[in-house]
Amino acid sequence: MSDDQIPLKDATQNSASVKNAVFTSIIRNSFGLGLFAVFTVGLISITWILTQEKIQTQVRAYEARALMEILPQKTHDNVLVDSKTTLEPSRLLSSQTTTEAYVALNNGEVSAVILPVIAPDGYNGRIDLLVGIKRDGSLAGVRAVTHKETPGLGDKINTNVSDWILSFAGKSLNQPTAEGWSVKKDGGDFDQFTGATITPRAVVAAVHRALTYFETHQKHLLNPRNIQQHSISEEPSHDQ
Amino acid sequence: MALINSRTSNKPPASISQRARETSPHTLGQNSTQRVMALVIMATVPALVAQTIFFGWGTLINVIWCSLIAMGCEALVMTLRKRPVSFYLKDYSALVTGLLLGLALPPFAPFWISLVAVSFAMIIAKHLYGGLGQNPFNPAMVGYVLVLISFPQEMTSWLPPLGVEGYNNSLSDALFTIFPFGQGIEVDAISTATVLDVMRENKSLTMDELWAANPVFDGFAGRGWMWVNLAYLAGGVFLIWRKVFTWHAPVGMLAAIAVMAFLFWGGTGSDSHGSPVFHLLSGATMLGAFFIITDPVSGATSNRGRLIFGAGVGIMVYVIRAWGGYPDGVAFATLLMNMAAPTIDYYTQPRTYGHNKANKGLPGKD
Amino acid sequence: MTNNTDTAAATSTTALLAKIAKDGLWKNNPALVQLLGLCPLLGVSSSVVNALGLGIATMLVVMGSNIAVSLIRHQVTDAIRLPVFVMIIASFTTCIELLMQAYTYELYRILGIFIPLIVTNCIILGRADAFASRNSVLPAAFDGFMMGSGFAVILLLLGAMRELIGQGTLFSGMDLLLGPIAADWTITVFPNYKQFLFAILPPGAFVFMGFLIAIKNIIDRRMEERNKQRQPTEPKESRRVRVTGNI
Incomplete structure (x- = not known):
């Protein structure tokens, strides 16, 4: 109508x-x-x-897997994902807010820490790294967590593309010396990848800064009392 | 690359009576595709010589190899499309695409990179869109971008130029590095970053220090690069003089690069992006300005349109060089502006004779 | 408005189901013909495992939303039809997202934003509105299944092509979706293959998608020609009219 x-x-x-x-x-x-x-x-x-x-267990397992790659279970007797210590913002870590480091314990003593480090000067912006440092100041291992480097060139910092990043294990602040902490093209000890210099240069510099940070903040990092336990349940978790 | 109006080039020769029925403009006689293409090939000779002198025999080998692939692809597609093969091969347009790609690829790029680039350019970028005169994107640049994003390692491995340690001008080295049937050289071991690369990466050195520290810098721009660019410039001026294309697109691009480089120069300190002269004489600036963006098929058609088209390419080249993810950006910039060419044409339609206003802008408005 | 379709569907269920299957998988394939859901289709199809993961997730959401929409089709007034459909689709997507987080966490991280983006996949709202809201539950569920399969099959094909040409492998990383039994399913087709990044990056997806559409069109044309040859003297009235995009 x-x-x-x-x-x-x-x-x-x-x-x-x-x-x-x-x-x-x-x-x-x-x-x-x-x-x-x-x-x-x-x-x-x-x-x-x-x-x-x-989901909770999956998220923790995923996080733990990355940490375990740097510090295998046999090197510590605590649950890495749950043992964190808060770090103040630092120029050496390129962090602008407080971050959290994971702490590995062995018989009540801190055996190693895993620091979150940012390499701000990658080819396409920042590269987020996890740097594992043992009590004696030597590197347990380094892993790239997130980055936007060019596929085929800079993405060789991923372990599934290249073994390059594994070469950090065992190195420390004095081994090689300060001059050696750069890529070969700049006269240092570290290989660059073919076709890319910027990415490895950024990563090497960031790892070096992380080691310096460890040295200056040793007291805080190696004190077991600074650890905050982040357990999701009252009971110790079984899945680790 | 087609450097001539599609109207005259895309069909087999018609008799005069047939032609009389076509609409204007008629480009009869002299300006055949074949003649234009032959002029373009001639105009690249100085640059080819310069590049061979400064970067070794690889360039020449690449040019020959790429041209052969281009002709092969053209013949293949024409056979598949049941068209006269020799007629289309004789217009040299395939040869020009191959030639330009050969000039653009790094001198010691392995043979399969050229194969992938040229066959993609010819078959996908040119013929799948309908062949000469129909392609919306510049075929050579499509091929170049394809291999650039697929094989960044090989595509950024430039050799040290003449006058820098590691310079290699042995014919057998070049031949066997490109075609691995004999003892070639390890390109990784001797490749160096180009000046644009170094400039982009530089964070700590002032310009004077950079020139002193790195032997690839010389004069206004890069060692060798300056002469290669000047050679392209000479070839381009020759083509403008012979009326193969107008000055609008190249001038638009070069002016835009110069203006951008001047605005964002940043002085001679460590955060400098390089002087305008540096940008005009580095990388693929002149190759792009005179041999790439002057392609009438994928570019704008009116003179004003060409000026805008060129300026757009120039601005984007600079943006990619200064802040983008790749050291040079001529190929990307050209493809991006190819996409904008129809819009540019739409807004720059010339006034029809006898009408007061050009038909442009949104229809329905007075 | 839906009663007529319901009774018609009841009388010739098998014929309807066959038509639904043909529509979803071939004639009206959401990816190849309707060109819907291109964003996830091109964004995620870089490997077989990614494609399969998103394909299954999308199929479950289409089926679920089709069933739900069909169940409530008489209760919903026209005015609130679309918001209700969107709510249903969003809730199914969220459920799928939670489930993937719980059971295939690594794949969930790889697919990332594309899982919540299933909500915006036009196939799902399109099927809910065009089919499920006018048909009874069984055909609606079957339509969801077939449309989802049609989408998933193309995703898989694209994923296989891109993985093969991009990395020279097939079925790598299937354990992310199917658990440890699939850990060694990777087939290395070309050993020592140099990565062809173009195929893995988004532009490659467009080109391969173009090829798939071209292949489908060629097959369609061949079949049409064959049909024409087979029945050359058929009277004009009953000649099949080619209809695209309609149920």
Whole structure:
């Protein structure tokens, strides 16, 4: 039907009922929509409750796997993921906010730490690294966590592309000497990759700074009392 | 690369009576595709000689190898499309694509890189879009970008130029490095960063120190690079003189690079991006300005459009060089502006004779 | 408006199901013909495992949302139809995301943003609105399954092509999705292969996608020609009209 055929008088008389109908429709639809919202939220909540525990363990296992690559389980007797110590922002780590280092314990004594380090001068921006340093100041290992380096060139810092980053293990602040802490092209001891100098240069410099940081902050890092336990449950976790 | 209007080039020769029925403009006689392409090939000779002198025999070998592949691909596609093969080979347009790619690739790039680049340029970028005159993107640059992003290691391995330790001008070394059937050289061991690369990476040295410390710097720009660029410039001026293309696109590009480099120069300190002259005479600036962006098929068509097109390329070349992820950006900039060419054409339509205003802008407005 | 379709569907269920299967997998394939969901299709298809992971996830969401939409199709008024569909799709996607986080965490990290982005995949809302809201549960579920499969198959094909040409392998890293039993499924087709990065990077996806569409068009044309040859004297009225994009 078309409105213009209804006489004006009728239209005004009907306006109240039209208004009513609109209201009922709005209320009905809102309720409907609300009901569906409740249903869908319920569905998500149920899934969340059912999966939450599993997700927690997965996240921790993933984090732990990266740490374990640097410090295998036999080097420590605590749960690495749960033992962290807070670090103040530092120029040496290129960190602008507080960060957290993982601490490995062996018989109550700190045996190694894993520092989060940023190499700000990669070819395409910052490279996030994890640098594992043993109690004696030698490197346990270095891993690149996230980066945007060019595929095929700078991404050789990934362990699945190249073994390059494994070559840090065993090195320390004096081994090689300060001059040696650069890529071969700059007269240092570290290989660059073919076709890329910037990325390895940035990583080598960042690792060197991390070692310097370790030396100046040894007291704090090696004190077991600075560790905050971040256990998600009261009981010791079984999955480690 | 097509350096001529598609109208005259894309079909076999028509009789005069047929031609009379076509719409203007007619480019009869002299300006055939074949003649234009032959002029372009001639114009690249100085640069080819300069590049061979400064970077070794590899360039010449690459040029020959790439040209052969290009002709082979053209013949293959024409056979598949059941077109007359020799007619299309004789217009030299395939040869020019191969030639330009050969000049753009690093001198000791292995043979399979040229193979991938040229065949992709010819088959995918040119013929899958309909052949000469139909390709929206510059085929040579499509091929170049393909291998650049696929094989960054090989594509950034430039050899030391003449006058720098490690310079290699042995014909057999070049031949056997490109085609590994004999004792070649380890390119990794002697390759050096180009000046644009060093400039981009430089964070600590002032310009004077950079020139003193790194032998690849010389004069206004890079050792060898300056002469190669000047040779392209000479070839380009020759082509403008012979009316193969107009001055608009090259001037637009060079002016834009100069202006950008001047604005963001940053002096002679360690955070300098290099002087305008440095940018004009480094990398593929002149090759791009006179031999790449002057392609009438993938570029803009009106003179004003060409000026804008060239300026766009120039601005983007500089942006990529100064802040992008690759040391040089001529290829990327050209492809990006190819995409914008139809829009540029749309807004720069010349006024039709007899009409007061050009048909441009959004339709429906007076 | 839906009653007629319902009764029609009940009378010739098998014919309908066959048509749904043909539509989803070939004639109206969401990836090759409708060109829907291109963003995840091109973004994630760099290897077989990524493609399979996202393919399965998308298929589950289409099926789930189709079933749910079909169940409630008589209760929802036209005014709130779309918001309700979007809510349903979003909740299914969130559930799938949580499940993937719980059971295939590493794959979840690789696929990253593309899992929540399933919500925006036009195939899903399109099927919910165009099919599920007008059909009973069984055809709707089957349609979701077939459309999802059509999408997943193309994802897989693209993934296989790109992995093969990009890295020279097939099925690498399948353990991320299927657990430790798939750890040694990797087939190295070309040993000592030099990475062809173009195939792994997004531009390669466009080119390979173009080839897949071209191949489908060639096959379609061949089949059409063959059909024409087989029935050359068929009267004009009953000649098949080619319809694209319609149910």
